[in-house]
Amino acid sequence: MSESTRYKAFPIGLVTSCSTLLIIGCGDETLQRVRDARKFDWYKIYLISPTLTDEVRAEVAQDERMIHLAREATEEDVSKAQVVVEDTEDLQKADEIAAWCRKYGKPLNAVDKNQYCDLYYMSLIYRGPLVISISSGGDAPALSVALRKHLEANLSExxxxxxxxxxxxxxxxxxxxxxxxxxxxxxxxxxxxxxxxxxxxxxxxxxxxxxxxxx
Missing domain, CATH: 1.10.8 (Helicase, Ruva Protein; domain 3)
Known part of the structure; x- marks a missing residue:
């Protein structure tokens, strides 16, 4: 990468205490999003989806901060959250959610929909209070995951x-x-x-x- 190239996403730690996370949908990446969310000090974590996989349901049951609402997300849901994650296969619904986020100034991570993202999800490695974050700014997420797995295998406890x-x-x-x-x-x-x-x-x-x- 040349010196003149500018990265489009600045990696920064978001303080989650007293904040509410809203996860909409239950797609391929929802399980990992939920597992990572549970490691942080969110006040509440809402998961809104008509259905859940068994694995996601098990994660929800283990954390009293997690609340599953078995329905479609609404504009009001988005307006009350501090951060929104969208993982749906319905592109029309995804576009609607992105519009709500823009209307209320809510930062959005839309899985595999870079055009909607205010936030890019990072591959995370946990070692006690150390959290190592790896991001490609949405350009090469599979490579970020591969690097995370490599580092995880080589970073001792x-x-x-x-x-x-x-x-x-x-x-x-x-x-x-x-x-x-x-x-x-x-x-x-x-x-x-x-x-x-x-x-x-x-x-x-x-x-x-x-x-x-x-x-």
Missing amino acids: GWAYAADRMAALRKSLPGGQARKMLLKNMVRDKQLLEAIVQNDRDTIDQRFDEAIQRI
Whole structure:
């Protein structure tokens, strides 16, 4: 990609607390959308579709924040949501949903319909508090998924363990430049990074303890 090329989608983390997610339809990607949505701190997750697959129904049953409405979505439904995901095979309905989203200023992720998208869905990797997002801006979603699977297979659980420890350490220290420098110096520690890659938790603990003693 040349230096003059500009990406069309800026990857940014959306704070989901106190917000409502609306998922319309039950298509090929709905199950993954639901599974990912459940990992985030949405206040409510509404799934509106006349029918659900057994797998999606099972996911809904496991989360008290999820509410299934067995009907077609309405303009009022869209007006009350903060973020909308559309995964239907009905192109006329998809066009109608996109128009409602534009009317009420609701960001929309429309599965396999780039022309309607305000948001592009990312392939996500979870390692404790670390979330790695991969996006092609809707241009090569299959390649994004392939890269996610490759990284998932090669990122050890040591990253999750170290991230949990660092999150706890960060909360225990007063804010300011000293804390910032301590944490930056820790991640420059080659022994710590090697231990993370190898998921060597004893060495991870040792390197953390030694860093804390230097405070």
